[in-house]
Amino acid sequence: xxxxxxxxxxxxxxxxxxxTAIPTSLILISWSLEKIGRxxxxxxxxxxxxxxxxxxxxxxxxxxxxxxxxxxxxxxVIFDVEVIFLYPWAVKFLDLSLFALIEMFxxxxxxxxxxxxxxxxxxxxxx
Amino acid sequence: xxxxxxxFYQTNIIYRTIHGSxxxxxxxxxxTIVTGIMFSLFLVNxxxxxxxxxxxxxxxxxxxxxxxxxxxxxxxxxxxxPIADLISLLFKENLIPRGSDKILxxxxxxxxxxxxxxxxxxxxxxxxxxxADLNVGVLYILAITSVSSLGIFIxxxxxxxxxxxxxxxxxxxxxxxxxxxxxxxxxxxxxISGSMSLLDIVEAQAIPxxxxxxxxxxxxxxxxxxxxxxxxxxxxxxxxxxxxGFHTEFSGIKFAIIQAAEYGxxxxxxxxxxxxxxxxxSGPLPEYLGWFWIxxxxxxxxxxxxxxxxxxxxxxxxxxxxxxxKGLLPMSLINLLAVVIETFILKxxxxxxxxxxxxxxxxxNTIITVCTVIVLNxxxxxxxxxxxxxxxxxxxxELLLDGQGD
Numbered sequence: 001x002x003x004x005x006x007x008x009x010x011x012x013x014x015x016x017x018x019x020t021a022i023p024t025s026l027i028l029i030s031w032s033l034e035k036i037g038r039x040x041x042x043x044x045x046x047x048x049x050x051x052x053x054x055x056x057x058x059x060x061x062x063x064x065x066x067x068x069x070x071x072x073x074x075x076x077v078i079f080d081v082e083v084i085f086l087y088p089w090a091v092k093f094l095d096l097s098l099f100a101l102i103e104m105f106x107x108x109x110x111x112x113x114x115x116x117x118x119x120x121x122x123x124x125x126x127x
Numbered sequence: 128x129x130x131x132x133x134x135f136y137q138t139n140i141i142y143r144t145i146h147g148s149x150x151x152x153x154x155x156x157x158x159t160i161v162t163g164i165m166f167s168l169f170l171v172n173x174x175x176x177x178x179x180x181x182x183x184x185x186x187x188x189x190x191x192x193x194x195x196x197x198x199x200x201x202x203x204x205x206x207x208x209p210i211a212d213l214i215s216l217l218f219k220e221n222l223i224p225r226g227s228d229k230i231l232x233x234x235x236x237x238x239x240x241x242x243x244x245x246x247x248x249x250x251x252x253x254x255x256x257x258x259a260d261l262n263v264g265v266l267y268i269l270a271i272t273s274v275s276s277l278g279i280f281i282x283x284x285x286x287x288x289x290x291x292x293x294x295x296x297x298x299x300x301x302x303x304x305x306x307x308x309x310x311x312x313x314x315x316x317x318x319i320s321g322s323m324s325l326l327d328i329v330e331a332q333a334i335p336x337x338x339x340x341x342x343x344x345x346x347x348x349x350x351x352x353x354x355x356x357x358x359x360x361x362x363x364x365x366x367x368x369x370x371x372g373f374h375t376e377f378s379g380i381k382f383a384i385i386q387a388a389e390y391g392x393x394x395x396x397x398x399x400x401x402x403x404x405x406x407x408x409s410g411p412l413p414e415y416l417g418w419f420w421i422x423x424x425x426x427x428x429x430x431x432x433x434x435x436x437x438x439x440x441x442x443x444x445x446x447x448x449x450x451x452x453k454g455l456l457p458m459s460l461i462n463l464l465a466v467v468i469e470t471f472i473l474k475x476x477x478x479x480x481x482x483x484x485x486x487x488x489x490x491x492n493t494i495i496t497v498c499t500v501i502v503l504n505x506x507x508x509x510x511x512x513x514x515x516x517x518x519x520x521x522x523x524x525e526l527l528l529d530g531q532g533d
Binding site for chain 1: 136159160163164166167168170171175217218219220221222223224225226227233236237240241244245247248249258259260261265266267286287288289290291292296300303304306307310311314317318321322323370375376379380381383384444445448449452453456460463467470471474478479480
């Protein structure tokens with residue numbers, strides 16, 4: 001069994017290498033076309049401006065963002081971690097007893113209270 | 128070292144054939160590695176060809192939906208159009224905006240495309256044929272697909288462009304929000320089939336999980352189309368607001384790779400839906416034609432995705448967020464609750480669900496789905512659509528204030 005596991009994850013590793021190599025090779029082909037003079041290369045000052053609908057950009061790209069993004073990020077972390085705990089439980093659920101069921105209700109319930117609190121506090125509204 | 132394949136790889140026809148022809152020529156470990164490389168290249172070819180066809184197919188379909196013709200010049204029905212596009216984009220000048228992070232700017236297309244190809248590694252193409260049959264297949268898919276949000280954010284970060292950063296921040300917000308209901312919607316499948324391996328999930332489908340888990344499919348479909356930045360949810364690259372969003376500054380071959388990854392993500396998601404919800408290779412055809420049956424199901428899913436894109440207008444960001452956290456998340460939790468209780472009551476003494484149990488669950492879950500959709504529609508439509516609720520419509524000044532905080 002362990003040998004087969006290592007073969008399978010090795011296959012995934014090989015696929016990762018190939019999947020990285022394909023877009024890299026496309027970029028390299030395009031780059032080599034430039035080296036043999038088939039792809040134009042004449043950068044000008046105006047051409048390398050950041051695009052701003054034809055105007056000159058005023059100020060840098062970074063500015064203030066709505067703090068709502070931060071609230072959603074926190075909610076996401078909470079729920080995603082919760083789900084990672086739920087997956088092993090779900091795989092074995094057919095063999096588990098009533099205790100596991102109730103325990104998971106308590107676990108999800110606590111997080112649901114958190115969601116309801118966020119909802120009540122209008123953290124899910126966009127303003 | 129004995130050159131014997133174990134377990135899963137003995138039933139894997141493609142793997143066994145390649146390995147068998149190679150093992151006479153070289154030592155066992157290198158034969159295994161070369162087989163893996165060849166199988167990976169096979170998968171990548173499937174990905175690239177289907178993506179190329181997809182760019183053509185979607186443009187043709189969208190043309191038909193909008194009563195125009197679509198690309199029809201090059202080759203029969205315009206089928207060679209993607210090749211023409213690729214060659215055209217290969218020869219475009221490499222533009223890197225001033226002040227951008229040059230290394231990250233080149234890494235971004237690779238980072239966006241890699242996870243999409245990697246998901247294909249666990250998807251079975253026919254009975255018993257997959258690159259790897261991981262026992263954590265579903266979790267692997269969910270983990271790998273969320274890497275692409277990293278690619279989107281780095282794209283915005285490295286461009287030194289205001290609109291790219293807008294798009295990146297919006298895109299990541301949408302991606303992480305819709306990640307939660309998608310992940311919970313697949314829990315029901317895992318509970319019923321008792322395994323996370325995709326091959327086991329297909330084997331467990333005595334009736335397609337589309338019928339046992341209608342709400343799961345609904346949530347997964349909507350959520351994954353949001354994760355792919357498809358049109359009803361594509362505020363990350365909304366042309367009318369922020370030019371092209373996170374890939375504003377990308378041109379030439381980098382743009383081609385990002386677009387290919389986007390279309391490829393649709394193929395991969397359709398394949399996941401076909402495997403997990405529509406029963407994979409099980410159908411009226413004999414088993415050796417299983418790959419063809421999967422292909423038909425994938426094409427049906429792709430058509431539905433395109434149909435949705437052609438039909439629905441783009442939502443605002445507050446509507447998208449409200450729809451996720453107040454609509455899809457409660458729906459997926461109700462689905463989870465229903466599945467857990469039904470499974471606990473119906474399961475046999477050995478922890479098995481019979482076909483009759485699945486049919487009972489099918490009836491109950493369909494009723495629950497219809498009721499939930501109706502109730503949530505009533506609850507949410509007031510919040511999402513101010514015109515229907517009769518609440519005050521935002522004045523011009525409020526809209527301006529709102530836009531500043533984006």
